[in-house]
Amino acid sequence: MSPKLDLLQGTLDLMVLQTLAAMGSLHGYGIARRIEQVSGDEVLLNQGTIYASLVRLEQAGLISSAWGVSSNNRKAKFYSITRSGRRRLATEAHDWERLTGVMDRVLAMNKGEEPA
């Protein structure tokens, strides 16, 4: 198995936003598990780091939170994305796509220059 990827600065926030946008309301553990599942266990994620991200997003008004009860009857804090969170997600996702496009081209250029 190849070593797990370190998360780039800021990518965790984007993942959280996307997860909430796709799944609706979720608690911290649910968000963490969802990201792990989607990433196919390829990212190195200490589940604990998600809480710094959550508080950052909440303070910026991109997500909101409320205490509720989980499916197996545990009291948990549920997060959901706000309207401005969705707007932010759209722009950030767009920026991310542009960045990956650029990165792809840059890396492809490197390969192309290699002598055959």
Place this chain on the structure above:
Amino acid sequence: MSRLLRALGRLRAFLFRGRHDSELDAELATHIDLAVDEYVEHGMSLAEARRQAMIRFGGIQQAREQQREARGLMNLDILLQDIKYTLRTLGRDPGFTTVAVLILALAIGANIAVFSVVNTLMLRPLPFRNAQQLVWIAPPPTKCGMSCATYSTDAYDEFRVGSRSYQDVTGYFAFSSVDNLSLKLGSAPVTATSIDVIANFFQLLGVQPAMGRLFTADDARNGAPPVILLSDPWWRRQFNADPNIIGKAYDINGQQTTVIGVLPASFDFGAVFAPGTKVDAITPLNLYGPPRNWGNIITLIGRLKPGISLAQAVDEAARVAPSMCWNNKYPDSCGSYKGQVVPVSLKNYISGKLRQSLIVLWSAVGAILLIACVNLSNLLLARAAARSKEFAMRGALGASRARIVRQLLTESLVLSGAGAVFGLLLALTLVQWLAHQGAIALPLLSTLRIDGASLGWTVLIAVLSALFFGLVPGLRMASGNLHETLKDTSAGSGQSRKHERTRSILVVSEVALACMLLVGAGLLLRSFLHVLDVDLGFQPERAAAIKVDYDDNVPNDKTGDLTTQKRTTIFQQVLSSVGALPGVEAVGITDYLPLGQNRSWGTPFPRGVKVPDNLAGPLVYVVTSGYQRAMGTRVRGRDFTWADGPHNENVVMINESYARFLAAQTHWPNNDALGQIITSDPKGDPKNDLHIIGIVDDVHEENTDGEAGWQIYYPVTQAGPTGAELVVRTSLPPATLATSVMRTLRDLNPKQPLAEFRPIQSLVDHANSPRRFFMLLVAVFAGLGLLLAALGIYGVISYSVTRQTSEIGIRMALGASAGLVQRQVLVGTLRLAFIGVIIGAVASLATARLIASLLFATSPWDGATYIAMAITLIMIAALAGYVPARRASRISPLVALRAS
């Protein structure tokens, strides 16, 4: 938008961090529980599920810290943490904390108090609206006192009309005497002091009444009903702060006078224009009544138009001056003010003279603060050395250097903050006390207070000193090698040597600063002693003066002879009755006392000799026979007698300086003025001849530390006095006679107000008060500096003895005697002190210029002072070093060696 939201969120999170923390804890607990549930569902045992959940979570504490950092204000959090920690460590060492805070409180308190004085006198504008526009208009300073600093009413009118630079020009009557009001309230009249001002005085200064109204031009007309404005303190003291006082009339000096207003508490005439005197009320000056012919009586104050510079005003005044007349009735008096009309800024007139003293004072407290900081630096260094293991340990556990320095600086800030708080309390008391020292003849003293600027200054010096005394030990500490420090178990290693070097340098600089302070204080003290030694020309001890009320008014007295006769009779009665009291040695009456107000009446000159232009005339005193004896002034020739009547030959006495000057202008036998004739009548009418019957000692009439000017004495039997001060010389302390003198005066004149029986010494003290004030303050600061330096020396030496305990023990085990050990420690102390004294002395020599202008008959390089101060410092240093030296010599080698 979201950035602002985040900032608010952070602040909220910081304020309610307790609630946020518990919420987070609950959330994290749920997280773990949910994970455990999931693992258990997959068939793990509960213990294994828990373990796996923790692994996946990756450190609860870390997550907590990360979240806190993301949500709140980390720096503030750290600060609070540091402060909490600092308070705990300081609380564990109450001795150190008390000493440190005390030192800082003294130094900071002294600095705040002096800053308030400097701010009030020098930095802050005068307490008037747009005070920078106000100017004082006077001739360049001369010997002849107030008469030469004043103008006639005609000159005032001409100047006011002829100048275009001013919004308006006003002035006040400069010759009001103390206790010139006699207010009849109930049975016994009480006295008070009032000043006559030109009607536009308050409007020009921009002072609004607290109640009632100000003067108008109508109040100063001929035949206007008498009105008066009360000062706030007098209104409170004498009239019980009567809120309905406006419009009430009182019998003042025999006239029903209406109170038209009460001045605001912020206006104190004495504080601004007559330092050290109390002015109770203000009355309007009628420019078009009798004052028209009184000559130079008005001081001028102007308010410049906006945009007009002082230089422009000076130019204009020089152009206007030649057209000003002393009296419009005498055309040849026009132009006599040429070169005598010079505007200066009012502020400069009031406090300009004090500038140098204030700078010296400010430097002195600055030095105190420096010494205190050096001391603190030393104390902290010693503490830091003792705590070096603690810091090394924290460093080993991952604290960065910056973090440790930050912690140390927080400690310094907490210390200096506490010092500043106590210092502020100290300064408040001091400033409160100073503001009520009415007897100190310093301007604006009563307006002294701790204001916003003083508070700002407090914060500034507290922070600066914290940086200063915290940074050195902080950097020293943080720069150490962790490994070395952890290994360094006791004395003798390189690190402690380095510390000791720093500490020695600090002590030397402390001693040098203390030396400079001591030299300054010594020079000021010597000057003050010289001033006390000055022969004032009179003997202030055992003499006192009291203002005597008399009524010499004779209706329809065309020639003035009847008035003179009546006055002579009254004075004769007063003098013979008071003179007969037991314990009274001599009595006499004068209209002006020395070191108080004065005036001049032209320049009597030898007949046929032309009076030089712009010559300031002698000061005039109208006295009775016996006055000179009562004052203790020697007379060569004869005293006045009651027989020197209005129709006899005019007689005068003049002082030595004036006699010498006159003799040099002409040819008198033996160059002696005694028995010669002088005259001030340009036409030379023999009726106006003055026969010099006595030559008296030079009396210091304006100040104690200047040159005595010229004086001329006229008898009350021939000239009109402006009042009567009865001078009594006693064989007992003057205060014991106060009641019997007052009773005698009351028996003769039931209208005699209850005036104060003032010792002549108090006049001298009043004149000396600014010098005494500055000398005392600098001396107190020097004492404080000396104490702090001694503490510093003691601290360093005693610390180094402690560190060297085992070394000393070994040396004593090898045969060094107790005396030798003691001597060595003492020599070490004295070496530091000597270096400090030498540096301090050199620095004093270099800065002597600063203090030179404040000295009297003392050289700023006065050898005796330098030597005395050096000896004092060395002795104090020896004393401070003796205690630890003695302790060193008592070290038992056995105990010392076992201890290490």
